[in-house]
Amino acid sequence: MFSSSLGKTLWNQKSFRYIWASQTAQAVGSILMTIIVMVDVFKETNSVFGSGLVLALSSFGSVLGGAMASFAIQRLDLLQTAAWSTWFRAVCALCIGLCQTLGLPSYIIYMLLFLQSFVGSWYSPAQLGLLYQAIKKRDYVAASGSIVTVNQFVQAAGWGLGGYLTVLAQTHTLTLFTAGLFFVSGLLIKLPDLKTAVIPRQKTRTQSVWRTVYRKKTVLLLTMMDMSEGLANAVWTSAVLLAFTKEVLNKGEAWWGFINAGYFLGAILGGILAVLFSNQLKKRLGLMIVLGSVSMGITTLLFAYSSNPLLSVILCIMMGPLYQVRDVSQTVILQDTLTDEERAPVTAAKNTILTAWSVLTIAIMGALADLIGVQSVFIAAAVLYAGTAAVTFFVRDVRTYSQSARQHTKEEIER
Numbered sequence: 001m002f003s004s005s006l007g008k009t010l011w012n013q014k015s016f017r018y019i020w021a022s023q024t025a026q027a028v029g030s031i032l033m034t035i036i037v038m039v040d041v042f043k044e045t046n047s048v049f050g051s052g053l054v055l056a057l058s059s060f061g062s063v064l065g066g067a068m069a070s071f072a073i074q075r076l077d078l079l080q081t082a083a084w085s086t087w088f089r090a091v092c093a094l095c096i097g098l099c100q101t102l103g104l105p106s107y108i109i110y111m112l113l114f115l116q117s118f119v120g121s122w123y124s125p126a127q128l129g130l131l132y133q134a135i136k137k138r139d140y141v142a143a144s145g146s147i148v149t150v151n152q153f154v155q156a157a158g159w160g161l162g163g164y165l166t167v168l169a170q171t172h173t174l175t176l177f178t179a180g181l182f183f184v185s186g187l188l189i190k191l192p193d194l195k196t197a198v199i200p201r202q203k204t205r206t207q208s209v210w211r212t213v214y215r216k217k218t219v220l221l222l223t224m225m226d227m228s229e230g231l232a233n234a235v236w237t238s239a240v241l242l243a244f245t246k247e248v249l250n251k252g253e254a255w256w257g258f259i260n261a262g263y264f265l266g267a268i269l270g271g272i273l274a275v276l277f278s279n280q281l282k283k284r285l286g287l288m289i290v291l292g293s294v295s296m297g298i299t300t301l302l303f304a305y306s307s308n309p310l311l312s313v314i315l316c317i318m319m320g321p322l323y324q325v326r327d328v329s330q331t332v333i334l335q336d337t338l339t340d341e342e343r344a345p346v347t348a349a350k351n352t353i354l355t356a357w358s359v360l361t362i363a364i365m366g367a368l369a370d371l372i373g374v375q376s377v378f379i380a381a382a383v384l385y386a387g388t389a390a391v392t393f394f395v396r397d398v399r400t401y402s403q404s405a406r407q408h409t410k411e412e413i414e415r
Helices: 004-011 014-045 048-075 078-102 106-120 123-134 137-168 171-190 208-215 217-236 238-247 253-276 285-304 309-337 340-372 374-394 403-414
Strands: none
Touching: 014 048, 014 078, 014 106, 014 123, 014 137, 014 171, 048 106, 048 340, 078 106, 078 123, 078 171, 123 137, 123 340, 137 253, 217 238, 217 285, 217 309, 217 340, 217 374, 238 253, 238 340, 238 374, 253 309, 285 309, 285 374, 309 340, 340 374
């Protein structure tokens, strides 16, 4: 039975709609900004390295910004932090557009992009902290599923449509549009009425943020699981997938695009399923993490030995739903475990670790693909997924985690 009444309850909340819309505008603006700068740099320099440097600088800026946010965000007002970080991105976008119009050197654009990513990394933990203040615990699964769905949809559509838009419209026009998206995102995040949910941030010491990550058993385990699967996920980056498509499937860029699109389609379906079955899902959060990792291991192994491009696309579609449900479950457990004071700074700290790790994983898997072959890399990824599932299964506190049971126990204690 679908959790339609739960979904309606969630979408009837103005605060959630404002935060969701702000996140959507932010996500669209972020991916458009990256595409615009990448295309512009490539046109100006005709350098693949120069174009690739855009992603590297964005990631580096996010890592440094996230590290600083994890220390400072607990002392700041979350509404102000989310809004001003987004408006700062809007100003940076306008400056980048001006540089492009005036034909200024690429290194100035790189500096602005780095600065934009540095400050922009403060938005996500602040937005997440606001989201879980604005909704009730029973809505965590549906809310997380909705956020995941829009992020995956933007990723799926953004890279395809973004490249097309750079052909149709002038660069400065697209940059102005992107700045407008960031500005609107900042306005929307200011609209939720959270006066009753605002909490003092000076009570928690700065040093305790990182201690929370490794002292809380559940937080540490979830972070380690993300790192393990982050290494496995690196095989799904564009470069490794392109090599697999050409060397194993003996196909060209068209099928490479279909495989990418297949995974995003499955991911979108997974986000929708998480919303529709949120009532049932929150009773089996731990189990869904295990099943998600197992399914990813099996389908990745089948993908590694596949020689049929159509079967490869189908397998990618199949990966999406359960793995996205697993991601939603893991997010809900993390947020359910943390207190209101801990959510934003600990999320920022965890994001910093994973962003820095993701940069290394791409290099590691790329080097392994050259060393042992691209097919062997996918087999190794399948083993990592299976290993994560095994660890999760044998940790009883995570495997049996149920938000409904936790909430019921809490209510009994309060009585």
